Amino acid sequence: MKIALAGNPNCGKTTVFNAITGRSEAVGNWSGVTVSAKEAGLKKKYNPEGREITIVDLPGAYSISPFTGEEAITSDFIKEKDPDVIINIVDGANVSRSLFFTTQLLELGVPVVIALNKNDIVSKRGDKIDVAALSSALSCPVIPVAATLEEGLPELLASAIEHGEAQSFIAPPSLASIDTDTARQKLVDQIVNKCLVKVRVANQITLSDKIDRIVAHKWLGLPIFFGIMWAVFSLSIEGVGGYFSAYLNETLFGEIVPNAANSFFENLGVDPLLQAVIVDGAIGGAGAVIGFLPLIMVLFFCLSLLEDSGYMARVAVVMDRFFKKIGLSGKSIIPMIVGSGCGIPGVMATRTIEDINEKRMTTILTPFVPCGAKLPIIALFAAVFFPENTWVGPSMYILAIVMILLGGLLLKKIFVWDSTSSFIMELPEYKIPSLKNALIQMFDKAKAFIVKATTIILVCNTLVWFASTYSWSLKPVEDQSLSILASMGSTIAPLLIPLGFVGWQLAAAAITGFIAKENVVATFAVLLVASEEALHMPGGVITEFFTPVTALAYLAFNLFTPPCFAAIGAMNSEMGSKKWLFRGLAFQFGVGYMVALIISQVGSLIVYGTPSIGFGPAIVITVLMALFLVFIIKRADFKRTQLGVDLS
Template identity: 35%
Template structure:
């Protein structure tokens, strides 16, 4: 089946178009860095497979995610291309368009965000643009689906056409293109002119993939001679600079003809909002106030009521119904206890917090889709620069509030390897949704009137610890280096779409529920078995069980932190699988019928100070198993993977000890 590749600058609506054309769902955000690897989906008419590639301003990759797009053109040449461009930022977007046209495959240009262009008074002459580029142009608003049907119909036709776009780069470069093309005749790609141009631009992906070591030396020598020829023609530029300048001049001339800016007016509302929300001194306090309001609404108001209702369903209705069914089936006592006390208690003990997590996901989706999240990275840039990173590193931090796994993958957007590695090592300190059940449980018991403040403090503490460690890592010789320049596109503010918010929230909630049905289910069964087996076999008392023995090994080590019990040790150990399993473990260990019973047991086992120390330890200690796996995948190093497990455990232990021991000295214990 034919493959069609979807290209575009970051935040131009590629993923929105992908969702409309394939009727699948990929994460959408009104900010750059959402797509970091290719996604595939079958077109609605089932005529081809559509490939959504990471956003790129150019085929010359500056980061790992941008390299995905170029590598795809080399390794899996598509039958056709879709290039989606932002109509309100036409001149900048067309640079990638020129490079894609030079690739030689049939191309459809999706002129997206025409509503934004119209709102600012920009008028694009679509007929003239189509004539100059010699490609079909589809005006569209991808987020609403406008233009998607025309895009599908055009894709069926365009695959039968050809593309002969070509710019004249002058005698010196054209001669070099011919010579380099002759050196690449055995390369498995039809468009040698495009490959030669990419070599002249010093594209490392193309140079490495298309040339042998001998060819690379010859190509490099020809590029150097091209530079000398350019000097002879009076151009004080390298071949790459000259190629860029020719393209830029051609694009500028095209935009002069095709773009009417006589009625242009800036985003007045966006400018007014930015004057306040990105203010040098007011911006960060406003963001913190917004996050506090989010936690207040989630954990003090709406979420608590819904969680109580769900707790009643699991502990009473569902448990009673399952017990009756098992009795009718003459199930053994072993089976009844496993299902009711193990599976229902373990999985249900986590799912009762689902309403709070869903509300938090919904509010964060609103913040993302409105365009405000991109501004937060700007607000944090100065602070990030002070610790040796830049605002782009804060994007994975924010994504980490949902889940650390995609957050670490989002670090691919960072150009400098040093900053990318540091960000990868620090992301696990971000308070992901898996930790929320633990926070909700302990704040509900010990800090019911200040739950929002305590939970927000966990988030702030995670960021603070990350910034301090970033400063330390930046000073270490093996991780030191010059920070990269931070450039981010600020999209206009917009009212989030209800459907987009629903799908975004649903996908995150579905991931949480899926984990409950797999990892947490398996963990609950394992924990129940360990808690019921002892030296004498099945039916051992809880304190004599294998789980108590294992947890007891860690109890003396945890005593200086305020929770030196085997129950706490066992919960933390199983938390390595997934942080939600901590609550599942407690539910099974304490053998309680509902959340109210668990809260009562926790109140007896912990003090307020010890509970705070426990939450801090949960926040900072070892990443979950899935996060460790993705760190290994991204770093390609067992050494850094091992370090990512050991050093957070050390940091968590030291900070929790300081908090508990200082608290005791101050009489808070």
């Protein structure tokens, strides 16, 4: 049996899906979190007989007539994949909006069971919904549920299975006379008036309204957001997350695991070369990344609480007024918030944007937001070069927002892009966030991080160790500068000199970072393994390559240059064009390169009174880049005003 979950965005579909399948898909207080159909088997708790039942979580839709990409996925699945029954998740806190889509589902001839979700919120408001009257008006079962509390789900599934097996379906007679959207909405209003008794007066100011006047204020909203992110990073890096990360880095992976592994292999009589590959290459590199796991877990736990509370939806509203200035809307902030966890789903979330120009711009700019893979880089450089300062982590987010705004302005000028989309979002009421959901999301992210560290990063570290130990003639080298990796890094290293970076090791780390951003930390761990000091210790061995200013520049370089290969693949899918993919990657590399150059050279002049290494080439590159931008912007303006050419 195939059961489809369908409903409006932000009605609780994915929360129901997670509860009845045991999955841990991302949830959020905005549309676009689910952008593709997800399938899973029904949890044994709700399927004791072990029947073959598949649950399909469909993207949110307001209409069966598709307007957006995710609505098309939902519409096509329902019409072409023949689900046995549809569980229509109706937002009990906004019945009128939800029932428009419900009446369309009832016309398709597929059995429908309605899950009247958020029953707990409706009860707290004091509103009353006559479930029997609603069921009678729609000619289908209506089951009150509270998905976050898992209340009513057994009854809901029992009803869905029963109707799916019986294929019983009776269309409401009132639908026969509907021929326009206006008539449909009129019918919905009639049903709502009969079934819903609202206690709260429409113009009554609620606690949520009072809070919104502060946190969503046009001037206070942004400083409050920065303050909250500062607190989150302080707790993650300087607080409990930093404490446990220090233990993992210094004690577990710094002493216990390497010593135990060396003793084990020595007792077995393993060849020293193989022992070095495993301990120094695989364990050393992966351990350097996993050591930052507690920091990442605390960060994602805090972000999950913020999302579940309803606050992050306000961030989208706050940012909308700034994004409109650069041709974007609040819709673009949603992929960027999703991208703070991982850039891949962040890029995929851009498919909810209808305007092609806005979608392209958002796809290019979303990877600028520091994702989970970049956090170990931030944590490493913050711990080594700025151990007494808490501003480094939050400042990277502030810098990302600045670069997104400036980058958007530049893209708009270069390609003469004008957005036609508008941003409308129903703000959810504030609620006490679910600790259970936050813990599930935290452990899910931790699991993904560990899997990545023990697969992609582990293999990459082994290859890095091999390439740094052997020459092209496959003979061991005593000096790493004679190795395969040194020769590869040396070919790229001259490009980094204008940024103040000298050393093939820095180029090599940047190269491996394109496979997975965590590899930047892992590569340093492998290359500097001979040091007796832990990699992340303040004033440690990595300070041989950087000053605090150039370290900040190197950090920015790795944050704003193109993302990992997997995220690039997602960009290619969403762009739908190799030409636009390469344009986007070139733009990202140019932004990352110039940001690092400015931080390194200008920062060194301000802090030390003298420019960094490569000042002369940096001046030449800056002048050439300025001339190039002036040329292409003037060309774009000329084509638009004189020739009327559509450059999009």
